[in-house]
Amino acid sequence: METVERLIRSTQELLWERGYVGTSPKAIQRAADAGQGSMYHHFTGKAQLARAAIERSGAELREAAEDQFSGSGTATERISGYLERDREVLRGCRIGRLTSDPDVMADPELRQPIDETFTWLRARLAEIVAEGKRNGEYPGSLDPEQTAATIAAVLQGGYVLARAAGSVEPFELAVKGLINLLPEATK
């Protein structure tokens, strides 16, 4: 693997594990098996490398989500498939967790790919809810934008509750509770 690629992947892992504040340039170089000169040859510093890593993680998150969204099935089946797919729940969301990091939030260059990822996710979920309405699966009173935000929030909040409990159980309860509240399931 090329050095740039190793640097990006190592930074993705370290951001997930340690957050931005807790990740030092030295730790990145060690994990990527790259020298200091090599890192600063390819990137101006930790911030630029972190931006590349967050963009990569966002692209991977979107790709995995789209696998579920573009599959076959009713809206509720596709939403459930997305919520219930295999996840490393106790590690939390690679993107969502970064919103707790004050230095990430304070830097528009770092917040932007996070914002874009969730904006995309909410828009895609809203499209699926709107499809469900057109198909008669959901009632006309269901607001796609609101419902999409609720679905994305349950996932992100489920991670928070699971990490607090040191157990995947609250995540699984929250997801099941939401699926049960979706109109099809309560009919």
Place this chain on the structure above:
Amino acid sequence: METVERLIRSTQELLWERGYVGTSPKAIQRAADAGQGSMYHHFTGKAQLARAAIERSGAELREAAEDQFSGSGTATERISGYLERDREVLRGCRIGRLTSDPDVMADPELRQPIDETFTWLRARLAEIVAEGKRNGEYPGSLDPEQTAATIAAVLQGGYVLARAAGSVEPFELAVKGLINLLPEATK
């Protein structure tokens, strides 16, 4: 205000603003206007002081929630009141945000008051959902434990989405979407 109290309150603020990894003993002493000797006279170190601060924040969170939970109104009205009360949304949840902090999660003494706070919150919400079922407000098929986890997750995830967007809008959408999904509102 006494030194111990100033130390605890300053640590609460710094944990909220900067997280655990990003909060140094020096910063706590500066914010509390307390000397190093004074801090270590009252606490064995940053970890013990952080534990006291997290316990305090958890107690305050429970008190504010109980104000809404024990009020009058239907289950949905009390749940909505809790979700829609005034919050500093863009600062995130003082307790929930700490679950992103690897050093907090790795220390059972620090994770415990976070776990207890969310366990209490989910249990109280489950009681209110169960009341709603007994009153005939909610259908028998509604699972109190699952629904409670969903409600708590929407709140925590709403904070994440709002911080990602740099705007309270996704939080408000997620909350409205959830209230609209609760059985009473969709009848």
